[in-house]
Amino acid sequence: MARRSKVVADFDAAVAGIPDGSTIAIGGFAMPGVPFNLVAALLRQGAKRLTCIANTTGGAHKPRMPDIGMLVENGQVAKVICSFTAGTRASDVLPFTPYYERGEVEAEIVPQGTLAERLRAAGAGIPAFYTPTAVGTELAEGRETRMINGREVLLEYALPVDVAFIRAYQADEAGNLRFRRSQRNFNPLMAMAAKLVIAEVEEPILPAGAIDPDDVHTPGILVQRLVKIPPPPEGLWPVKREAR
Amino acid sequence: MPWSRPQMAERLAREFQDGWIVNLGVGMPTLIADVPFGDREITYHSENGVIGYGPVAAPGQEDLQLVNASGQNVTLLPGAAIVHHADSFALIRGGRMDVTVMGAYEAAANGDFANWKVKGAKGGGIGGAMDLAASAKRVYLMLEHRTRDGTPRLMARCSLPITARGVVTLVVTELGLFAPTGEAFAVRDLAPGVTLDEVRAATACPVTE
Numbered sequence: 001m002a003r004r005s006k007v008v009a010d011f012d013a014a015v016a017g018i019p020d021g022s023t024i025a026i027g028g029f030a031m032p033g034v035p036f037n038l039v040a041a042l043l044r045q046g047a048k049r050l051t052c053i054a055n056t057t058g059g060a061h062k063p064r065m066p067d068i069g070m071l072v073e074n075g076q077v078a079k080v081i082c083s084f085t086a087g088t089r090a091s092d093v094l095p096f097t098p099y100y101e102r103g104e105v106e107a108e109i110v111p112q113g114t115l116a117e118r119l120r121a122a123g124a125g126i127p128a129f130y131t132p133t134a135v136g137t138e139l140a141e142g143r144e145t146r147m148i149n150g151r152e153v154l155l156e157y158a159l160p161v162d163v164a165f166i167r168a169y170q171a172d173e174a175g176n177l178r179f180r181r182s183q184r185n186f187n188p189l190m191a192m193a194a195k196l197v198i199a200e201v202e203e204p205i206l207p208a209g210a211i212d213p214d215d216v217h218t219p220g221i222l223v224q225r226l227v228k229i230p231p232p233p234e235g236l237w238p239v240k241r242e243a244r
Numbered sequence: 245m246p247w248s249r250p251q252m253a254e255r256l257a258r259e260f261q262d263g264w265i266v267n268l269g270v271g272m273p274t275l276i277a278d279v280p281f282g283d284r285e286i287t288y289h290s291e292n293g294v295i296g297y298g299p300v301a302a303p304g305q306e307d308l309q310l311v312n313a314s315g316q317n318v319t320l321l322p323g324a325a326i327v328h329h330a331d332s333f334a335l336i337r338g339g340r341m342d343v344t345v346m347g348a349y350e351a352a353a354n355g356d357f358a359n360w361k362v363k364g365a366k367g368g369g370i371g372g373a374m375d376l377a378a379s380a381k382r383v384y385l386m387l388e389h390r391t392r393d394g395t396p397r398l399m400a401r402c403s404l405p406i407t408a409r410g411v412v413t414l415v416v417t418e419l420g421l422f423a424p425t426g427e428a429f430a431v432r433d434l435a436p437g438v439t440l441d442e443v444r445a446a447t448a449c450p451v452t453e
Contacts, residue, residue, distance in 0.1 A: 132378040185292050
Protein backbone atom coordinates (compact mmCIF):
# COMPACT_ATOMS: atom_id res chain seq x y z
CA MET A 1 0.00 0.00 0.00
CA ALA A 2 1.38 3.38 -0.96
CA ARG A 3 1.67 6.17 1.56
CA ARG A 4 2.16 9.66 0.23
CA SER A 5 4.44 11.94 2.21
CA LYS A 6 2.80 15.09 3.58
CA VAL A 7 6.07 16.99 3.62
CA VAL A 8 6.11 20.19 1.56
CA ALA A 9 9.25 22.04 0.42
CA ASP A 10 8.98 25.29 2.35
CA PHE A 11 6.68 27.64 4.26
CA ASP A 12 5.42 29.39 1.12
CA ALA A 13 4.32 26.01 -0.27
CA ALA A 14 2.77 25.21 3.10
CA VAL A 15 0.43 28.23 3.02
CA ALA A 16 -0.21 28.22 -0.76
CA GLY A 17 -3.85 28.46 -1.81
CA ILE A 18 -5.33 29.69 1.49
CA PRO A 19 -8.24 31.76 0.16
CA ASP A 20 -9.43 35.21 1.23
CA GLY A 21 -12.10 35.03 3.92
CA SER A 22 -10.65 31.94 5.62
CA THR A 23 -10.92 31.27 9.34
CA ILE A 24 -7.41 30.49 10.57
CA ALA A 25 -6.54 29.14 14.02
CA ILE A 26 -3.00 29.79 15.22
CA GLY A 27 -1.62 27.64 18.04
CA GLY A 28 0.56 28.71 20.94
CA PHE A 29 0.51 30.13 24.44
CA ALA A 30 3.14 32.81 25.12
CA MET A 31 6.23 31.68 23.15
CA PRO A 32 5.85 27.86 23.11
CA GLY A 33 3.90 26.25 20.29
CA VAL A 34 3.41 29.35 18.16
CA PRO A 35 3.87 28.58 14.44
CA PHE A 36 5.90 31.74 13.80
CA ASN A 37 7.15 30.56 10.40
CA LEU A 38 3.67 29.86 9.03
CA VAL A 39 2.42 33.26 10.25
CA ALA A 40 5.43 34.89 8.53
CA ALA A 41 4.58 32.98 5.34
CA LEU A 42 0.93 34.10 5.54
CA LEU A 43 2.16 37.72 5.72
CA ARG A 44 3.94 37.11 2.38
CA GLN A 45 1.04 35.08 0.93
CA GLY A 46 -1.36 37.97 1.53
CA ALA A 47 -4.80 36.32 1.98
CA LYS A 48 -7.32 38.96 3.12
CA ARG A 49 -10.55 39.28 5.16
CA LEU A 50 -9.28 36.57 7.48
CA THR A 51 -10.82 35.57 10.80
CA CYS A 52 -7.93 34.73 13.12
CA ILE A 53 -8.30 32.61 16.24
CA ALA A 54 -5.55 32.47 18.88
CA ASN A 55 -5.06 33.04 22.59
CA THR A 56 -3.82 36.60 22.01
CA THR A 57 -3.24 39.03 19.18
CA GLY A 58 0.42 39.22 20.22
CA GLY A 59 2.88 42.05 20.47
CA ALA A 60 2.84 42.57 24.26
CA HIS A 61 6.44 41.39 24.70
CA LYS A 62 9.88 41.94 23.24
CA PRO A 63 11.32 40.68 21.01
CA ARG A 64 8.19 40.74 18.85
CA MET A 65 7.61 37.59 16.81
CA PRO A 66 5.20 37.14 13.85
CA ASP A 67 1.68 37.50 15.28
CA ILE A 68 -1.94 38.33 14.47
CA GLY A 69 -1.17 41.99 15.15
CA MET A 70 1.20 41.94 12.13
CA LEU A 71 -1.49 40.38 9.95
CA VAL A 72 -3.79 43.21 11.11
CA GLU A 73 -1.13 45.81 10.32
CA ASN A 74 -0.77 44.16 6.90
CA GLY A 75 -4.50 44.68 6.19
CA GLN A 76 -5.27 40.94 6.10
CA VAL A 77 -7.67 40.57 9.04
CA ALA A 78 -11.42 41.22 9.33
CA LYS A 79 -11.94 39.69 12.78
CA VAL A 80 -10.04 38.14 15.67
CA ILE A 81 -11.34 35.65 18.23
CA CYS A 82 -9.07 35.67 21.30
CA SER A 83 -9.08 35.44 25.10
CA PHE A 84 -7.08 38.69 25.20
CA THR A 85 -8.03 41.69 23.03
CA ALA A 86 -5.93 43.88 25.36
CA GLY A 87 -2.78 43.17 27.34
CA THR A 88 -2.57 41.70 30.84
CA ARG A 89 -1.62 45.13 32.21
CA ALA A 90 -3.91 48.13 32.06
CA SER A 91 -0.98 50.17 30.69
CA ASP A 92 -0.30 47.80 27.76
CA VAL A 93 -1.11 49.11 24.30
CA LEU A 94 -0.98 46.21 21.85
CA PRO A 95 -0.19 46.74 18.15
CA PHE A 96 -3.74 45.44 17.53
CA THR A 97 -5.43 47.99 19.83
CA PRO A 98 -5.53 51.12 17.61
CA TYR A 99 -6.98 49.15 14.67
CA TYR A 100 -9.66 47.74 16.96
CA GLU A 101 -10.45 51.12 18.50
CA ARG A 102 -10.81 52.70 15.04
CA GLY A 103 -13.22 49.91 14.07
CA GLU A 104 -10.98 48.59 11.28
CA VAL A 105 -11.06 45.07 12.70
CA GLU A 106 -13.71 43.21 14.71
CA ALA A 107 -12.95 41.26 17.86
CA GLU A 108 -14.74 38.57 19.82
CA ILE A 109 -13.34 38.05 23.30
CA VAL A 110 -13.77 34.52 24.63
CA PRO A 111 -12.68 33.11 28.00
CA GLN A 112 -9.67 30.89 27.44
CA GLY A 113 -11.24 27.63 28.60
CA THR A 114 -14.37 28.35 26.57
CA LEU A 115 -12.18 29.04 23.52
CA ALA A 116 -10.39 25.70 23.96
CA GLU A 117 -13.67 23.83 24.46
CA ARG A 118 -15.38 25.52 21.48
CA LEU A 119 -12.49 24.32 19.30
CA ARG A 120 -12.60 20.86 20.84
CA ALA A 121 -16.38 20.71 20.31
CA ALA A 122 -16.03 21.70 16.64
CA GLY A 123 -13.57 18.86 16.12
CA ALA A 124 -15.67 16.43 18.11
CA GLY A 125 -18.97 16.97 16.29
CA ILE A 126 -20.60 18.66 19.27
CA PRO A 127 -22.47 21.74 17.99
CA ALA A 128 -22.80 23.53 21.33
CA PHE A 129 -22.44 23.06 25.07
CA TYR A 130 -23.30 24.75 28.38
CA THR A 131 -20.60 26.07 30.71
CA PRO A 132 -20.60 27.92 34.04
CA THR A 133 -17.83 30.21 32.75
CA ALA A 134 -18.80 33.89 32.23
CA VAL A 135 -22.27 33.54 33.80
CA GLY A 136 -23.24 36.86 35.41
CA THR A 137 -20.71 38.85 33.37
CA GLU A 138 -21.02 41.33 30.51
CA LEU A 139 -20.16 38.47 28.11
CA ALA A 140 -23.38 36.62 28.99
CA GLU A 141 -25.70 39.62 28.46
CA GLY A 142 -28.54 38.81 26.06
CA ARG A 143 -27.43 35.21 25.66
CA GLU A 144 -29.09 31.91 26.54
CA THR A 145 -28.51 30.52 30.00
CA ARG A 146 -30.20 27.60 31.75
CA MET A 147 -30.32 26.16 35.22
CA ILE A 148 -28.84 22.65 35.07
CA ASN A 149 -28.38 20.69 38.31
CA GLY A 150 -29.04 23.88 40.26
CA ARG A 151 -26.32 25.91 38.53
CA GLU A 152 -26.75 28.65 35.96
CA VAL A 153 -24.81 27.81 32.78
CA LEU A 154 -24.23 29.62 29.49
CA LEU A 155 -24.76 28.25 25.97
CA GLU A 156 -21.61 28.29 23.83
CA TYR A 157 -21.32 27.19 20.21
CA ALA A 158 -18.60 25.10 18.56
CA LEU A 159 -15.96 27.08 16.67
CA PRO A 160 -15.14 25.39 13.34
CA VAL A 161 -11.93 26.36 11.57
CA ASP A 162 -10.85 26.32 7.92
CA VAL A 163 -7.10 26.22 8.45
CA ALA A 164 -5.01 25.46 11.56
CA PHE A 165 -1.39 26.57 11.90
CA ILE A 166 0.36 24.18 14.29
CA ARG A 167 3.87 23.97 15.70
CA ALA A 168 5.04 20.52 16.76
CA TYR A 169 8.23 19.00 18.13
CA GLN A 170 8.24 15.81 16.05
CA ALA A 171 6.27 14.47 13.08
CA ASP A 172 6.40 11.43 10.87
CA GLU A 173 5.60 11.46 7.15
CA ALA A 174 2.09 10.21 7.91
CA GLY A 175 1.47 13.49 9.77
CA ASN A 176 1.47 12.08 13.30
CA LEU A 177 2.55 14.82 15.69
CA ARG A 178 4.22 15.01 19.09
CA PHE A 179 4.51 18.17 21.12
CA ARG A 180 7.08 19.00 23.77
CA ARG A 181 6.37 20.59 27.17
CA SER A 182 3.89 23.48 27.14
CA GLN A 183 4.13 23.70 23.35
CA ARG A 184 1.05 21.45 23.22
CA ASN A 185 -1.48 24.03 24.53
CA PHE A 186 -4.16 24.81 21.87
CA ASN A 187 -2.39 22.97 19.04
CA PRO A 188 -4.13 19.55 19.20
CA LEU A 189 -7.56 21.23 19.56
CA MET A 190 -7.04 23.53 16.58
CA ALA A 191 -5.92 20.49 14.56
CA MET A 192 -9.18 18.75 15.56
CA ALA A 193 -11.31 21.75 14.60
CA ALA A 194 -9.78 22.48 11.16
CA LYS A 195 -10.38 21.22 7.63
CA LEU A 196 -6.79 21.94 6.60
CA VAL A 197 -3.99 21.40 9.14
CA ILE A 198 -0.51 22.72 8.41
CA ALA A 199 2.26 21.90 10.87
CA GLU A 200 5.73 23.37 11.20
CA VAL A 201 8.00 20.84 12.86
CA GLU A 202 11.17 21.31 14.89
CA GLU A 203 12.90 17.93 14.53
CA PRO A 204 13.75 16.30 11.17
CA ILE A 205 10.57 14.68 9.83
CA LEU A 206 10.65 10.97 10.58
CA PRO A 207 9.64 8.02 8.41
CA ALA A 208 6.09 6.79 9.04
CA GLY A 209 6.11 4.49 12.03
CA ALA A 210 9.10 6.10 13.75
CA ILE A 211 6.86 7.65 16.42
CA ASP A 212 5.39 4.97 18.64
CA PRO A 213 1.59 5.04 18.11
CA ASP A 214 1.17 5.33 21.89
CA ASP A 215 3.17 8.58 21.86
CA VAL A 216 1.21 10.37 19.13
CA HIS A 217 -0.57 13.50 20.44
CA THR A 218 -2.29 14.47 17.17
CA PRO A 219 -3.05 11.65 14.72
CA GLY A 220 -1.81 12.08 11.16
CA ILE A 221 -5.28 11.67 9.62
CA LEU A 222 -5.93 15.26 10.79
CA VAL A 223 -2.77 16.72 9.22
CA GLN A 224 -2.31 17.55 5.51
CA ARG A 225 0.94 19.51 5.25
CA LEU A 226 4.23 19.31 7.13
CA VAL A 227 7.27 21.53 6.87
CA LYS A 228 10.58 21.21 8.71
CA ILE A 229 11.73 24.40 10.45
CA PRO A 230 15.30 25.24 9.38
CA PRO A 231 17.80 26.30 12.03
CA PRO A 232 17.95 30.02 12.84
CA PRO A 233 18.30 32.59 11.40
CA GLU A 234 16.36 31.15 8.41
CA GLY A 235 13.81 29.46 10.68
CA LEU A 236 12.07 31.23 13.57
CA TRP A 237 12.43 29.56 16.98
CA PRO A 238 11.27 30.59 20.46
CA VAL A 239 13.58 33.10 22.12
CA LYS A 240 13.78 34.32 25.69
CA ARG A 241 11.46 37.22 26.38
CA GLU A 242 13.00 40.43 27.61
CA ALA A 243 12.07 41.26 31.21
CA ARG A 244 9.54 44.07 31.61
CA MET B 245 4.23 48.80 58.39
CA PRO B 246 2.28 47.52 55.38
CA TRP B 247 3.32 44.16 53.90
CA SER B 248 5.67 44.04 50.92
CA ARG B 249 4.49 42.01 47.95
CA PRO B 250 6.56 38.94 48.97
CA GLN B 251 5.05 39.27 52.47
CA MET B 252 1.54 39.42 50.98
CA ALA B 253 2.38 36.24 49.03
CA GLU B 254 3.75 34.55 52.16
CA ARG B 255 0.68 35.51 54.23
CA LEU B 256 -1.79 34.26 51.64
CA ALA B 257 0.15 31.03 51.08
CA ARG B 258 -0.16 30.28 54.81
CA GLU B 259 -3.84 29.56 54.05
CA PHE B 260 -2.95 26.71 51.66
CA GLN B 261 -3.55 23.25 53.08
CA ASP B 262 -1.53 20.10 52.61
CA GLY B 263 -2.42 18.34 49.35
CA TRP B 264 -3.95 21.34 47.57
CA ILE B 265 -3.85 21.86 43.80
CA VAL B 266 -3.12 25.58 43.35
CA ASN B 267 -3.53 27.73 40.23
CA LEU B 268 -1.51 30.95 40.18
CA GLY B 269 -2.57 33.77 37.86
CA VAL B 270 -0.55 36.35 35.98
CA GLY B 271 1.39 39.06 37.87
CA MET B 272 1.55 39.34 41.66
CA PRO B 273 0.35 35.75 42.35
CA THR B 274 3.50 34.34 40.69
CA LEU B 275 5.38 35.49 43.84
CA ILE B 276 3.64 32.67 45.72
CA ALA B 277 5.72 30.10 43.81
CA ASP B 278 8.76 31.33 45.79
CA VAL B 279 7.15 30.66 49.21
CA PRO B 280 8.54 27.58 51.02
CA PHE B 281 5.84 25.14 52.17
CA GLY B 282 7.79 22.92 54.57
CA ASP B 283 5.85 19.70 55.12
CA ARG B 284 2.83 20.77 53.09
CA GLU B 285 2.54 19.16 49.63
CA ILE B 286 1.34 21.79 47.14
CA THR B 287 0.92 21.13 43.39
CA TYR B 288 0.88 24.07 41.01
CA HIS B 289 -1.33 24.01 37.92
CA SER B 290 -0.91 26.46 35.06
CA GLU B 291 -3.78 27.10 32.64
CA ASN B 292 -1.61 26.20 29.63
CA GLY B 293 -1.66 22.58 30.76
CA VAL B 294 1.34 22.30 33.09
CA ILE B 295 0.68 20.34 36.27
CA GLY B 296 3.39 20.20 38.94
CA TYR B 297 5.73 23.01 37.95
CA GLY B 298 8.43 24.40 40.20
CA PRO B 299 10.50 27.58 40.53
CA VAL B 300 11.47 29.83 37.64
CA ALA B 301 14.53 28.42 35.85
CA ALA B 302 17.94 29.90 36.68
CA PRO B 303 19.41 32.21 34.01
CA GLY B 304 20.91 30.11 31.22
CA GLN B 305 18.93 27.03 32.32
CA GLU B 306 15.60 28.03 30.70
CA ASP B 307 13.61 25.57 28.60
CA LEU B 308 12.00 27.89 26.06
CA GLN B 309 9.22 25.33 25.42
CA LEU B 310 8.02 25.51 29.01
CA VAL B 311 6.18 28.46 30.54
CA ASN B 312 3.69 29.16 33.32
CA ALA B 313 0.58 31.36 32.92
CA SER B 314 2.74 34.49 33.09
CA GLY B 315 5.02 33.27 30.30
CA GLN B 316 7.94 32.72 32.69
CA ASN B 317 10.27 29.81 31.90
CA VAL B 318 9.60 27.58 34.90
CA THR B 319 10.99 24.17 35.87
CA LEU B 320 9.14 20.87 36.29
CA LEU B 321 9.15 18.97 39.58
CA PRO B 322 9.27 15.15 39.73
CA GLY B 323 5.74 13.86 39.04
CA ALA B 324 4.82 16.71 36.67
CA ALA B 325 2.42 16.15 33.74
CA ILE B 326 1.49 18.08 30.59
CA VAL B 327 -1.99 18.17 29.03
CA HIS B 328 -3.54 20.20 26.22
CA HIS B 329 -5.66 23.30 26.78
CA ALA B 330 -9.07 21.58 26.72
CA ASP B 331 -7.93 19.05 29.33
CA SER B 332 -6.31 21.80 31.38
CA PHE B 333 -9.60 23.69 31.54
CA ALA B 334 -11.51 20.43 32.08
CA LEU B 335 -9.45 20.13 35.28
CA ILE B 336 -10.48 23.69 36.15
CA ARG B 337 -14.19 23.38 35.31
CA GLY B 338 -14.23 19.88 36.76
CA GLY B 339 -13.53 21.35 40.18
CA ARG B 340 -9.97 20.06 40.67
CA MET B 341 -8.49 23.41 41.67
CA ASP B 342 -8.52 23.81 45.46
CA VAL B 343 -7.70 27.47 45.00
CA THR B 344 -6.96 29.97 42.27
CA VAL B 345 -4.98 33.10 43.14
CA MET B 346 -5.49 36.09 40.86
CA GLY B 347 -4.65 39.73 40.65
CA ALA B 348 -7.61 42.12 40.44
CA TYR B 349 -8.59 45.74 39.85
CA GLU B 350 -11.52 45.61 42.30
CA ALA B 351 -12.89 43.26 44.97
CA ALA B 352 -16.41 43.63 46.33
CA ALA B 353 -17.97 42.76 49.69
CA ASN B 354 -20.60 40.68 47.86
CA GLY B 355 -17.83 38.38 46.55
CA ASP B 356 -17.76 39.79 43.01
CA PHE B 357 -14.46 40.89 41.53
CA ALA B 358 -13.18 42.62 38.41
CA ASN B 359 -9.88 41.92 36.66
CA TRP B 360 -10.40 41.85 32.88
CA LYS B 361 -11.46 45.25 31.63
CA VAL B 362 -10.50 48.79 32.62
CA LYS B 363 -12.69 51.87 32.43
CA GLY B 364 -13.27 53.13 28.91
CA ALA B 365 -11.38 50.28 27.20
CA LYS B 366 -12.90 48.63 24.15
CA GLY B 367 -10.95 45.40 24.60
CA GLY B 368 -10.05 43.33 27.60
CA GLY B 369 -7.83 40.56 28.85
CA ILE B 370 -9.79 37.62 30.19
CA GLY B 371 -7.36 34.76 29.69
CA GLY B 372 -8.44 31.94 31.99
CA ALA B 373 -9.80 34.20 34.74
CA MET B 374 -13.52 33.63 34.10
CA ASP B 375 -13.12 29.85 33.86
CA LEU B 376 -11.03 29.74 37.03
CA ALA B 377 -13.29 32.12 38.95
CA ALA B 378 -16.43 30.16 38.03
CA SER B 379 -15.13 26.73 38.96
CA ALA B 380 -12.22 26.76 41.43
CA LYS B 381 -13.19 25.73 44.96
CA ARG B 382 -11.75 28.98 46.35
CA VAL B 383 -10.81 32.30 44.78
CA TYR B 384 -8.06 34.30 46.49
CA LEU B 385 -7.17 37.78 45.27
CA MET B 386 -3.90 39.71 45.63
CA LEU B 387 -4.11 43.42 45.00
CA GLU B 388 -3.05 46.83 46.24
CA HIS B 389 -5.59 48.27 48.66
CA ARG B 390 -5.93 51.51 46.65
CA THR B 391 -5.15 52.73 43.16
CA ARG B 392 -2.20 55.03 42.58
CA ASP B 393 -4.51 58.06 42.99
CA GLY B 394 -5.84 56.71 46.30
CA THR B 395 -9.21 55.29 45.18
CA PRO B 396 -10.18 52.19 47.22
CA ARG B 397 -10.14 48.89 45.34
CA LEU B 398 -12.22 47.15 48.06
CA MET B 399 -15.85 48.29 47.82
CA ALA B 400 -19.47 47.23 48.31
CA ARG B 401 -20.10 46.52 44.60
CA CYS B 402 -17.64 46.54 41.68
CA SER B 403 -17.68 49.57 39.39
CA LEU B 404 -15.86 47.75 36.55
CA PRO B 405 -17.27 44.82 34.51
CA ILE B 406 -17.02 41.76 36.75
CA THR B 407 -15.13 38.52 36.14
CA ALA B 408 -17.49 36.39 38.25
CA ARG B 409 -20.32 36.81 40.74
CA GLY B 410 -20.00 36.08 44.46
CA VAL B 411 -16.94 33.82 44.32
CA VAL B 412 -14.19 35.61 46.27
CA THR B 413 -13.02 33.74 49.38
CA LEU B 414 -10.07 35.86 50.59
CA VAL B 415 -8.37 39.11 49.62
CA VAL B 416 -4.81 40.02 50.59
CA THR B 417 -3.56 43.60 50.28
CA GLU B 418 -0.55 45.38 51.76
CA LEU B 419 -2.77 46.27 54.75
CA GLY B 420 -4.10 42.83 55.65
CA LEU B 421 -6.05 39.71 54.87
CA PHE B 422 -9.82 40.09 54.43
CA ALA B 423 -12.88 37.94 53.74
CA PRO B 424 -15.98 39.36 51.99
CA THR B 425 -19.11 38.82 54.09
CA GLY B 426 -21.86 40.23 51.83
CA GLU B 427 -21.98 43.86 52.94
CA ALA B 428 -18.52 44.20 54.53
CA PHE B 429 -14.98 42.86 54.57
CA ALA B 430 -14.07 40.98 57.74
CA VAL B 431 -10.47 41.36 58.92
CA ARG B 432 -8.68 38.03 59.13
CA ASP B 433 -5.23 39.54 59.76
CA LEU B 434 -3.56 42.95 59.70
CA ALA B 435 -0.04 43.81 58.61
CA PRO B 436 2.12 44.74 61.62
CA GLY B 437 1.30 48.22 62.95
CA VAL B 438 -1.66 48.72 60.59
CA THR B 439 -4.83 49.75 62.49
CA LEU B 440 -8.45 48.96 61.78
CA ASP B 441 -9.07 52.70 61.37
CA GLU B 442 -6.42 52.89 58.63
CA VAL B 443 -8.06 49.99 56.80
CA ARG B 444 -11.49 51.59 57.13
CA ALA B 445 -10.17 54.89 55.75
CA ALA B 446 -8.76 53.03 52.71
CA THR B 447 -11.88 50.92 52.01
CA ALA B 448 -15.11 52.01 50.32
CA CYS B 449 -17.41 49.77 52.37
CA PRO B 450 -17.72 48.63 55.99
CA VAL B 451 -14.80 46.69 57.50
CA THR B 452 -15.57 44.44 60.47
CA GLU B 453 -13.25 42.88 63.03
